Amino acid sequence: MAAVISDSPPNPSCKIMTFRPSMDEFRDFNKYLAYMESQGAHRAGVAKVIPPKEWKPRKHYNDIEDLVIPAPIQQIVTGQSGLFMQYNIQKKPMTVKEFKQLANSDQYCTPRYIDYEDLERKYWKNLTFVAPIYGADINGSIYDEVCIAFYEVYLFQPSFKGYYIWRIHSCFVTENLSFR
Numbered sequence: 001m002a003a004v005i006s007d008s009p010p011n012p013s014c015k016i017m018t019f020r021p022s023m024d025e026f027r028d029f030n031k032y033l034a035y036m037e038s039q040g041a042h043r044a045g046v047a048k049v050i051p052p053k054e055w056k057p058r059k060h061y062n063d064i065e066d067l068v069i070p071a072p073i074q075q076i077v078t079g080q081s082g083l084f085m086q087y088n089i090q091k092k093p094m095t096v097k098e099f100k101q102l103a104n105s106d107q108y109c110t111p112r113y114i115d116y117e118d119l120e121r122k123y124w125k126n127l128t129f130v131a132p133i134y135g136a137d138i139n140g141s142i143y144d145e146v147c148i149a150f151y152e153v154y155l156f157q158p159s160f161k162g163y164y165i166w167r168i169h170s171c172f173v174t175e176n177l178s179f180r
Helices: 023-027 028-040 096-103 114-124
Strands: 017-019 048-049 073-080 082-089 131-137 152-159 173-174
Touching: 017 023, 017 028, 096 131
Parallel strands: 017 048, 152 173
Antiparallel strands: 073 082, 073 131, 131 152
């Protein structure tokens, strides 16, 4: 994991990089993030991290429904003909259980579609109707406590048509909750 010293910036082409940390590196993930950035991973805005073979994902997610989403965002989109603007309205706090029920409701769930082209057509046709709800910045982790690497992870889950704008400080350590 030694950093390379050079006169030119690392990763000048801004390509998406893949990393394979050892279990020890994975446990001290903040230190590993610093290493990834020293290699220029942040220049692409996203990086792929393949966990070590010893790491095991959580077996169930039965105990996350009480996590609180402190500031869900409703994403209002206006515009037409390919020119759109979005603004966000902060909603009152809700639990993951409440958000899950909302995201799976007829109003917010992904519509039935034939293929991905059909889904894309429905997306653009209905973009300005039914503003999606975006649950973000839940301070917690869906990983078992055995994995101490992600102790400051922020979870996020948009409903259909929801957007997540990557932020450099969180692009490596976000988890996407899937309710379907």
